[in-house]
Amino acid sequence: MAARQIFSFPSSKAISDTLDAHIAVLSAKAIASSGKFTIAVSGGSLPTILAATLKSNTTIDFSKWHLFYADERCVPLDHADSNHLAVQRALLDHVPIPAAHVHTLTASLAPAEAAKRYEQDLRAVFGDVALPEFDLILLGVGPDGHTCSLFPDHPLLDVKDRWVAHLLDSPKPPPARITLTYPVVNNAETVIFVATGAGKQDMFHDMFDKGVDFPSGRVTARKNLFWFLDEPAAVKVSARSTEAGGRTTA
């Protein structure tokens, strides 16, 4: 299991540049070894930060990418609340990922059926495996510490028998969503969290310094587990909470 490494950046632009550099390396390595790069991404504030530098990267072979959503809101794909729409506008409109490799919610289905269909879509790419092993999962974090659509004290935190689950009672609107479950997220080779803004600083202090349990804090990864925070989000995290013994500025 990967050790958690927390990095504080002077700006969201610095996070975008570092994400771009990591993704270029991970993508090239995965494509060289398996012929494809499997990535799952969150919605919220992540797509804009992710795409700022990456969308102009011409060295990456986007034709070999398979992009999934770490969670999705059960709304039409062109709805303002759709995570896919946010990723499409920020990134997919600018880079040549084949449309057939962008794995979207089947919005015409009821949430329970849409979750089952999404798991089938994962199986079509990852094959007959016990769990998919994503090359990279990029996650956001809400001010309540949720990640994907795994919210504090929600029964979905305990789901272990499915790759994808649905909920109808998300405390953050919209209420109906689908989400990857912990077994899938924690089986990724690399997980990178991205979080910005002073509204999250108390939560990060509680999670990293006091050991308070939040859904995002339960995430692990097989090889790399990075937390990329901007300074307003990281300002209350103590130096001893970082792997290097001092806050690392990447």
Ligand SMILES: O=C1O[C@H](COP(=O)(O)O)[C@@H](O)[C@H](O)[C@H]1O
């Ligand atoms: O509702 C959601 O919120 C989280 C966090 O969003 P942020 O705007 O605080 O970054 C996001 O990661 C998730 O994908 C989304 O569905």
